[in-house]
């Protein structure tokens with residue numbers, strides 16, 4: 615069996631790792647010219663389901679390294695005013711483990727056959743039941759199964775399920791990171807802090823590695839190369855619709871809402887790493903109609919993009935990868951046909967994915983009451 619995975623995000627890479635571990639040939643085709651081509655590094659909270667899924671996709675010899683690059687996310691969260699006085703507690707943080715997306719992505723990439731600069735432009739289902747994928751800058755590739763793990767603007771989805779399209783909630787999300795120096799350590803000493811401004815909040819969360827990732831890999835799995843990054847504070851602000859942000863950088867968009875705030879908070883944003891700070895529109899994809907069963911399927915944001923307020927997009931993409939992997943292994947071992955395996959995956963995935971998108975949207979009004987809900 616040969617599987618072509620389109621998209622080297624968390625979902626596509628986890629699937630490819632899991633298939634590789636089972637002796638199934640899997641090639642990954644990524645649009646970006648390189649793996650670190652743009653903003654990629656932010657802190658994610660993996661819930662127990664997402665963490666177990668990614669663990670199960672990885673070879674067991676890398677489990678100690680995976681355990682070393684995550685941090686517990688169960689400490690309390692503080693509410694501070696804009697002058698840094700404590701005014702309340704949010705209770706326990708979300709249960710799970712905090713991980714840096716870019717670090718996890720590097721671990722997932724190790725040993726895989728990843729073709730960069732390979733944007734999928736379309737595909738054809740062949741008479742023999744296989745599928746041929748077409749790319750902008752490389753020759754077509756033929757596989758038994760094509761998996762669109764190509765994110766919210768999925769080119770695979772555009773052909774497979776053209777009526778499933780992203781919806782813009784109108785809400786903007788600004789996120790960035792700043793090296794965790796002594797100056798900023800107090801700001802997010804617990805799992806995270808919420809700075810409550812006038813109608814707007816700044817959310818802070820520290821990423822503190824047990825061991826710096828590069829060093830952890832050198833000690834625990836020398837065949838893995840992880841990025842040389844240190845601890846940081848992740849900051850995020852949700853901006854309501856209709857605000858004028860034209861031509862503002864991510865940092866300036868946040869600073870423009872922080873007039874009169876404590877100088878240390880403003881310094882945190884001013885000293886951010888611009889390559890890892892960005893301004894995004896919150897768009898969602900709701901899984902609607904099922905497509906006829908065939909040698910093409912979707913996973914992750916390509917079929918169920920959630921609002922970041924749900925904190926469940928990566929978790930759900932990883933759950934998909936593990937579920938599809940398990941079904942494909944059964945087909946590979948002759949226990950069922952490939953199409954039956956894909957159908958079983960899609961039936962389960964559609965159920966929990968719709969719930970994940972719904973949950974994430976339910977949490978959005980707490981941050982942006984004016985959001986256009988779907």
Ligand SMILES: Cc1cc2nc3c(=O)[nH]c(=O)nc-3n(C[C@H](O)[C@H](O)[C@H](O)COP(=O)(O)OP(=O)(O)OC[C@H]3O[C@@H](n4cnc5c(N)ncnc54)[C@H](O)[C@@H]3O)c2cc1C
Nearest residue numbers: 621623624625645659734764765914915925926927928929
């Ligand atoms: C700021 C932020 C914070 C978040 N925090 C959390 C969190 O705490 N917890 C959580 O669970 N989720 C979180 N999420 C959501 C999570 O990051 C995503 O849901 C998850 O990364 C989706 O993974 P994916 O593999 O489906 O897609 P992606 O990571 O989007 O990967 C898709 C890949 O496909 C490539 N691609 C696109 N088009 C093509 C093409 N035509 N051909 C080839 N390749 C293509 C892209 O370049 C990309 O590399 C957050 C998201 C953001 C933006």
